[in-house]
Amino acid sequence: MGLHTVTFKNKPCIISTGTIAGPKEVQGIIGKYVDMALQDDTFGEDTYEKAECKMLSYAINRAIENSKFKRADIDLMVSGDLLNQIISASFAARDFDFPFVGVYGACSTMSEAFALSAALIDAGYFKRIVAATGSHFSSAERQYRYPLEQGTTRPPQSQWTVTAAGGAVIADKGSNIHITSATFGKVVDFGVTDVNNMGAAMAPAACSTILRHLQERKIEPEYYDLIVTGDLGALGSRIVKDLTWEKGVDISANHIDCGEIIYKVIEDEFQGGSGAGCSAVVFNSYLHNELKSGKLKKILLVATGALLSTVSSGQGESIPCIAHAVSIERE
Amino acid sequence: MTGKHKENFNQNYLNYVNSFDPPTKHFKNCFRAFMVGGLICCIGQFLRYMLERLFGLSGDVLAGTVSIFLIFLGTFLTGLGVYDRIGRNAGAGSIVPITGFANSVASPAMEFKTEGFIYGLAAKMFIVAGPIIVYGVLVGATTGIVYYILGLFGVV
Known part of the structure; x- marks a missing residue:
């Protein structure tokens, strides 16, 4: 095997998942599959940050409940989110009595958490790990863009941060859905500076990881039923297909993007959804369900993240991006 | 690669991305x-x-x-x-x-x-309005000074 792809010999299993999504998100494809559909995106809290934290807590609790394990059986929590100093994840971890590893990969956090959890279990250090992440439109908007009530127009390349959280319990044995390998991403920067065009910034990172993964595992794209990118949106999806095509790999037949499919009606979302919660909720609800029912057998989850901050973009820096890939296979 | 090395960036890629820009409906x-x-x-x-x-x-x-x-x-x-x-x-x-x-x-x-x-x-x-006030006042004051100076020379 190659340098950057890890194959898990002991095949860690995804036991169960827990998901929660906001009112706008549940109107789309994931609506039928989420564990809880919120009517009110504040989740009964007085700030959006608290709501995001509570949603993440809910997803973790629900994943544990669905796994039939007790909370005391869980050895570790691997989680992160988009807010500064990953406050949602660390504040959610207050409520749990197991150790916490905070990770940050922007919107790629879900696959990063899966890859690290699977590696820790495969090596035999831990038996049961919960991996989760989430995001909230209103808290992300306030951190990265303008106040909510300000009357500005959104450019057509922009995406809409998904209000959702999702988590999964991963264990050494106990289900037929396995994490079989992971490819850690390189930070790729093609020089895109437009913070409203994340899809174009992130597509080269996704392309780099997908190509390395296929090359190092010596497989064709057809090996997978689906190659699922995180939140490239409609434009980014088109670009990633073009970029891989240029390198002689055709993923157009089995590529989908969580951001592109999550919203049913495009009004203000333009290119689709984004945010850490996007791939987290789509994978842990809809795709996990398809794996469980056997409709899908092999998935490559490639969540992509834009590693910028408001300071870096203010200083005119371009947007470095990353994508981590995990292959999830049913046996 | 930081902003200081922009010459290394993939200009072809940026041109390609720009080709997708939807036309603005002026x-x-x-x-x-x-x-x-x-x-x-x-x-x-x-x-x-x-x-x-x-x-x-x-x-x-x-x-x-x-x-x-x-x-x-x-x-x-x-x-x-x-x-x-x-x-x-x-x-x-x-x-x-x-x-x-x-x-x-x-x-x-x-x-x-x-x-x-x-x-x-x-x-x-004033996180949004601040810049408007600062530069509004600055431009106002500058215009006033220019007007005053022009007035001294009898131009206006």
Whole structure:
């Protein structure tokens, strides 16, 4: 095997998942599959940050409940989110009595958490790990863009941060859905500076990881039923297909993007959804369900993240991006 | 690679990405901005006539009172959560008039209230409007000085 792809010999299993999504998100494809559909995106809290934290807590609790394990059986929590100093994840971890590893990969956090959890279990250090992440439109908007009530127009390349959280319990044995390998991403920067065009910034990172993964595992794209990118949106999806095509790999037949499919009606979302919660909720609800029912057998989850901050973009820096890939296979 | 090494960036890629830029609908945007901006101006003019007729105001007092009414209207609609919806469609039509300025002050104030009344609401209130005030005052002062100097030479 190659340098950057890890194959898990002991095949860690995804036991169960827990998901929660906001009112706008549940109107789309994931609506039928989420564990809880919120009517009110504040989740009964007085700030959006608290709501995001509570949603993440809910997803973790629900994943544990669905796994039939007790909370005391869980050895570790691997989680992160988009807010500064990953406050949602660390504040959610207050409520749990197991150790916490905070990770940050922007919107790629879900696959990063899966890859690290699977590696820790495969090596035999831990038996049961919960991996989760989430995001909230209103808290992300306030951190990265303008106040909510300000009357500005959104450019057509922009995406809409998904209000959702999702988590999964991963264990050494106990289900037929396995994490079989992971490819850690390189930070790729093609020089895109437009913070409203994340899809174009992130597509080269996704392309780099997908190509390395296929090359190092010596497989064709057809090996997978689906190659699922995180939140490239409609434009980014088109670009990633073009970029891989240029390198002689055709993923157009089995590529989908969580951001592109999550919203049913495009009004203000333009290119689709984004945010850490996007791939987290789509994978842990809809795709996990398809794996469980056997409709899908092999998935490559490639969540992509834009590693910028408001300071870096203010200083005119371009947007470095990353994508981590995990292959999830049913046996 | 940092911003200092921009020559290393993939210019071909950037050109390729730009080729996807959807064409801006200038006519539609301008029409909407004109209609909404015009409507706000008409409301202002209506208020002006009414205040003049009913209260006999005139001059600076009249102009100031109309502005106060419009600022109240902008802030009120922001509070109701309506102004951002107008702005999403009208663009500059609702940003440029004084109601837009009121919106840019009221919206961060609402947003950051959760971080307290001093360091949240009051400190962040001018996060959007601050630059407008700073450069507005700067340009005003510069123009005044230029006008004064030109006056000394008898040009104006």
